Amino acid sequence: MKSGATVILGLVLGGLVACCQANAFSWGWCPTVEVMNDFNITAYFGRWFEILRFENTEFEEGYKCIHADYSARDDGLVNVVNFATHENNGVSRSLEGFAFAPNPKAPAKLEMNLGSSYFIGDFWVLDTDYENFAMVHSCDNYFFFNYQLNWLLSRTQTLETGDVQDALREFEDAGIYVTSFIESDQTGCSEF
Numbered sequence: 001m002k003s004g005a006t007v008i009l010g011l012v013l014g015g016l017v018a019c020c021q022a023n024a025f026s027w028g029w030c031p032t033v034e035v036m037n038d039f040n041i042t043a044y045f046g047r048w049f050e051i052l053r054f055e056n057t058e059f060e061e062g063y064k065c066i067h068a069d070y071s072a073r074d075d076g077l078v079n080v081v082n083f084a085t086h087e088n089n090g091v092s093r094s095l096e097g098f099a100f101a102p103n104p105k106a107p108a109k110l111e112m113n114l115g116s117s118y119f120i121g122d123f124w125v126l127d128t129d130y131e132n133f134a135m136v137h138s139c140d141n142y143f144f145f146n147y148q149l150n151w152l153l154s155r156t157q158t159l160e161t162g163d164v165q166d167a168l169r170e171f172e173d174a175g176i177y178v179t180s181f182i183e184s185d186q187t188g189c190s191e192f
């Protein structure tokens, strides 16, 4: 009995430490979000630029000009190359990985793998018109907390203010804390 309680307390404290270090845990479970049900990955292929991201997106911290290319692989997976330029030294990096939809009936619920030291997790497309914007959500439950990342992507390096506001409203309606978004720097980038 006593040791059981100690284990649970340890888990709670561990969760709290993770909470404040990562600065991104929210109380409670992941929000129940609706993804696009008729998602067409082929129409999603191509290049997307990051317009907004959650401030706790550790693997992108300190980087600007973030964009990613999605394409078909021979084995049916989605090839993903994530490009970024370091804000301070201007050095560019590219992370190559893959994505796939484990459940063919939920094609918008992608799992993304950019390598374990960068990002492995849900990559759920909440909404996109394929030609301008895409809203992506990722969330994991940890005990009493949830850890989530969200992105607003655009086909170009900018997105009209009205489109940004519409997306923020849609994120908020989905139960996502829009105050955690930061603007992704797409200025001073080399030509693409």
Ligand SMILES: *[C@@H]1O[C@H](CO)[C@@H](O)[C@H](O)[C@H]1NC(C)=O
Pocket (backbone or CB within 6 Å): 040, 041, 042, 043
């Ligand atoms: C998916 O998108 C591709 C590329 O735009 C298009 O050719 C194809 O017809 C679409 N598939 C469906 C089922 O709408």
